[in-house]
Amino acid sequence: MQFFKTPNLDFVSKRRIAYFISGGLILASLITLIIQGPNYGIDFKGGTEITIRFLVDEGEISINEIRDVFEGTPLEGNEIKSFGSSVDYLIYIEQEKGVDNTEATQLVYQILTEKLPDKTFEKLGEDVIGPRIGSELRRATIIASILALFLILVYIGWRFELIFSFGAIIALFHDVMITLGIFTIMGYELSLKEIAAFLTIIGYSLNDTIVVYDRIRENLKVLRSETLETIINRSINQCLSRTIITSLTTFVVVLVLFLFGGQVIKGFAFAMLIGVVVGTYSSVFVASPAVLEWQSRHGGKGRLKMAKKKK
Amino acid sequence: MRKNSLIKTIFVLVVVFWALYALYPTYQLYTMTPEAKIKLEDEGKMVSLVDKSIRLGLDLQGGMYLILEVDLPALLEHLADGKDQRFEELMTRVRSDFEMDINDRPVHTDDFLKLLEYRFSEAGVSLKEYWPDEGDSDKMILDKLKDEAKDAMDRSMEILTNRIDQFGVSEPSIQKVGAHRILIQLPGISDPDQAETLIGKTAQLQLRLLEKTEVMNRILKRIDETMARERGSFARPAEMISAEADKDTTSQQSETIERKDKVIGIGDLFGDAEIKDMEEAEMDEEESTASDSTLVVDERMFQSNPFLALLGEYREKGHEVSAPVENIKAVNRILERDDIKKIIPPDVEFVWASETYKRADRTYRDLFLLMKEAKLTGEYLIDAKEGVGQSAESAGRPIVSFRLNRQGARIIGSVSKKNINRRLAIVLDNRVISAPSIRSKLGANNQITGIGSMDEARMIAIVLKAGALPAPVRIEQKKTVGPSLGQDSIHSGQMAALIGICIVVLFMILYYRMAGLVADFALIMNLLVLLAVLVQFRFVLTLPGVAGVVLTIGMAVDANVLVFERIREELRTGKTVRASIDAGYSRAFTTILDANITTLLTALVLYQFGTGPVRGFAVTLSIGILVSMFTALFVTRLIFGHITARKILTKLSI
Numbered sequence: 001m002q003f004f005k006t007p008n009l010d011f012v013s014k015r016r017i018a019y020f021i022s023g024g025l026i027l028a029s030l031i032t033l034i035i036q037g038p039n040y041g042i043d044f045k046g047g048t049e050i051t052i053r054f055l056v057d058e059g060e061i062s063i064n065e066i067r068d069v070f071e072g073t074p075l076e077g078n079e080i081k082s083f084g085s086s087v088d089y090l091i092y093i094e095q096e097k098g099v100d101n102t103e104a105t106q107l108v109y110q111i112l113t114e115k116l117p118d119k120t121f122e123k124l125g126e127d128v129i130g131p132r133i134g135s136e137l138r139r140a141t142i143i144a145s146i147l148a149l150f151l152i153l154v155y156i157g158w159r160f161e162l163i164f165s166f167g168a169i170i171a172l173f174h175d176v177m178i179t180l181g182i183f184t185i186m187g188y189e190l191s192l193k194e195i196a197a198f199l200t201i202i203g204y205s206l207n208d209t210i211v212v213y214d215r216i217r218e219n220l221k222v223l224r225s226e227t228l229e230t231i232i233n234r235s236i237n238q239c240l241s242r243t244i245i246t247s248l249t250t251f252v253v254v255l256v257l258f259l260f261g262g263q264v265i266k267g268f269a270f271a272m273l274i275g276v277v278v279g280t281y282s283s284v285f286v287a288s289p290a291v292l293e294w295q296s297r298h299g300g301k302g303r304l305k306m307a308k309k310k311k
Numbered sequence: 312m313r314k315n316s317l318i319k320t321i322f323v324l325v326v327v328f329w330a331l332y333a334l335y336p337t338y339q340l341y342t343m344t345p346e347a348k349i350k351l352e353d354e355g356k357m358v359s360l361v362d363k364s365i366r367l368g369l370d371l372q373g374g375m376y377l378i379l380e381v382d383l384p385a386l387l388e389h390l391a392d393g394k395d396q397r398f399e400e401l402m403t404r405v406r407s408d409f410e411m412d413i414n415d416r417p418v419h420t421d422d423f424l425k426l427l428e429y430r431f432s433e434a435g436v437s438l439k440e441y442w443p444d445e446g447d448s449d450k451m452i453l454d455k456l457k458d459e460a461k462d463a464m465d466r467s468m469e470i471l472t473n474r475i476d477q478f479g480v481s482e483p484s485i486q487k488v489g490a491h492r493i494l495i496q497l498p499g500i501s502d503p504d505q506a507e508t509l510i511g512k513t514a515q516l517q518l519r520l521l522e523k524t525e526v527m528n529r530i531l532k533r534i535d536e537t538m539a540r541e542r543g544s545f546a547r548p549a550e551m552i553s554a555e556a557d558k559d560t561t562s563q564q565s566e567t568i569e570r571k572d573k574v575i576g577i578g579d580l581f582g583d584a585e586i587k588d589m590e591e592a593e594m595d596e597e598e599s600t601a602s603d604s605t606l607v608v609d610e611r612m613f614q615s616n617p618f619l620a621l622l623g624e625y626r627e628k629g630h631e632v633s634a635p636v637e638n639i640k641a642v643n644r645i646l647e648r649d650d651i652k653k654i655i656p657p658d659v660e661f662v663w664a665s666e667t668y669k670r671a672d673r674t675y676r677d678l679f680l681l682m683k684e685a686k687l688t689g690e691y692l693i694d695a696k697e698g699v700g701q702s703a704e705s706a707g708r709p710i711v712s713f714r715l716n717r718q719g720a721r722i723i724g725s726v727s728k729k730n731i732n733r734r735l736a737i738v739l740d741n742r743v744i745s746a747p748s749i750r751s752k753l754g755a756n757n758q759i760t761g762i763g764s765m766d767e768a769r770m771i772a773i774v775l776k777a778g779a780l781p782a783p784v785r786i787e788q789k790k791t792v793g794p795s796l797g798q799d800s801i802h803s804g805q806m807a808a809l810i811g812i813c814i815v816v817l818f819m820i821l822y823y824r825m826a827g828l829v830a831d832f833a834l835i836m837n838l839l840v841l842l843a844v845l846v847q848f849r850f851v852l853t854l855p856g857v858a859g860v861v862l863t864i865g866m867a868v869d870a871n872v873l874v875f876e877r878i879r880e881e882l883r884t885g886k887t888v889r890a891s892i893d894a895g896y897s898r899a900f901t902t903i904l905d906a907n908i909t910t911l912l913t914a915l916v917l918y919q920f921g922t923g924p925v926r927g928f929a930v931t932l933s934i935g936i937l938v939s940m941f942t943a944l945f946v947t948r949l950i951f952g953h954i955t956a957r958k959i960l961t962k963l964s965i
Contacts, residue, residue: 002822006883051796124796126503130787133378135412144920151912159905193855196917196925200862200932203910207866210909211873214902242869242876249818249872250865253811257861260810262803264370264796265858272862 018285029181041191046134201275208283368853665742691719720755804857825964853927863935870943
């Protein structure tokens, strides 16, 4: 079986359309992130998060019912979310509610037991993050992300050429912005696990990008008389089959993870899901054309150094 | 060429067998029936099986993760003298600095003392005004305060270790994190609330009188008689193991026992392994190889004196009653029974010693009968120090001296005067540290003698001071995962992995035919080796770790896809099958290397900065990538080599 026999699609000439789409998406993401900001999860904002499960036999319970329970108590107005089903709920209490972290959990259980005497619930889990830990985690995450990016760029710069690093940065920025935007619009929370997902998206998108770059590098040596545009186009086409298949298998497993992986890693899987699609798109339409743009603007008439290198 | 490929084949087979061997205990553990589990627990072999199986993170098996912070500001305030309004104002400011994000602090530091120094010198206040005892210059005082802080940290670790040990979690982990934090991980605990109370409460030092030896002996004898009567006719240990769990309601108990032979048997006593003392668990294992039963009793004595037999016959001065550590749980079970509780007078209780000691190849723990009322508590203690005895009887031997404040001295004075020659137990967190006899009236300065070694003396001094812990600990971070959430996660993780594998495997066969089958073999091998590496190197599998495994499934085939596409290309140019395979592999190699190294770099950074669950993800992802390089390139290449070696193929099913 074969999806494409010998594809010869002209991606490069259509790059302007791609720029338009990407630019639009990035702009939309930026606006969302500036106006609304990402929904930080408990790891970063601190506070107390309690997950409870009501006994299924006693029937469903609605969010409003639970919300009413806390009315008139010190915990009034706390955040209540469904945790994947109509009996599992997540209760979040902010740091500044004037209640001590450890007391807050006890208070929640006490209120629930008193006000819902005919309901039985089970404590699924508790998460308490002090204010200082929250800010420390934020700092560590930023350092980790910057370090990861830096290492990758150094590696690409070393293995390929600086211009490729530039293309890769553009593609990464593109992927992370768009994924984060969609992630935020869809209402998912950003916690440590999701940061891990974003870093993996970076790795994955690079993986795709590098495969194409590698082919460009190879073709530069073989097809010396061709223009860079032709070489890039041919390289993308040669890799297309692989790009589609790998993206497909990865997409499918992530989709399975999203559908069946359980509530705890839903956000993680969602970020990966979007990331795989955007990452695949960017390696074809953004990363390689970016090299071309840079070269045509700054590289003058000269060829890429790599074409001359023996290696 | 032939020989070379034989060696390679053997190598691959060895890896496969190793992986299967490493994974077998895990397979055994997770396919076992509940009955078989109970049986294995009774035999004491469960611990070693769990040890050889894959380790699950807190998010999968349930449990508790805590980060405690020693409250430094409170400690420093406690140490300060002559606190006035200016002091309070300055301290409030330092505290609020400390609560801020590091970038907003006046000095960008994590060090509370530096913030303190900054605010005090800004206000032109010398530290000597409030901490005169700690040194002459600001620098000296700061150094001394730093030592005090470190000391407080050590003491907190000591108390917490002691308490958690008492709580009996199977694999607790207690670590220092940075200068002022303690990370505690309690996997698989069933009652996080109780654990938190235990950890959160302040250490209690108590001085309590021992009940007279005659009284204790009388009570022990009555317990023994009750137990003996209840057992009635002697049941063989084998029957006792199979006996149903005792649900002893006091009223109807005696009848049920006589009819159904429901006794507290060896199996019953040890069947309940929910909360298992580490020490016992270890002993369990050793003992189980030596004998059938896990309790250490004299068989004949056990028949006539079932309770006293548990305590063993060993007696010597200072160790009136003791039990081999293997029997402690059984003894506790008996002491907690309602009918036995009735025998023990309400004003006394049995308390175990904190230390164990070895005699004739057995480890014992002393048991004391103490008055419930504490004559004195830690709040009266000012200081404790280890040292070497000066008096005639303790000359040259390790001692611990402690000092009480005036009120404490008055209380202990009157208590000791009335109880000369009785023994006074020093109890910390409900464990007896030592129980010296009162020789004369006691005052503010006291000594604990009869300590085995200097190390032990130091420990007791630490523990004594710990009782008067100046700095409270605060819970900075807590994560508890209930067992059912963990179960849910395991279940959905397994399901996702299974469905993911099936889809990818089917797709590869559909798309690449025979070559796809080869890639599938590599994929399955990749997963087996990945899991085996996790088991062998004791990595912890977390839920994001499972996600990493699933992701590996998707990405591991990538290497093969790259190679296969390349082979197809080469075939199209008209090369022979063998030449195409060779070219495909060698051309795709650099691409695969470059692509995987970038992902590996991200995983390494994640490992370095991430905590618990995220680390698990980084681990499985990195191992998955590394293993996939081996299986997807080396192993598949070898298989193709075998296929093409048989006969010269003109067509390749790819």
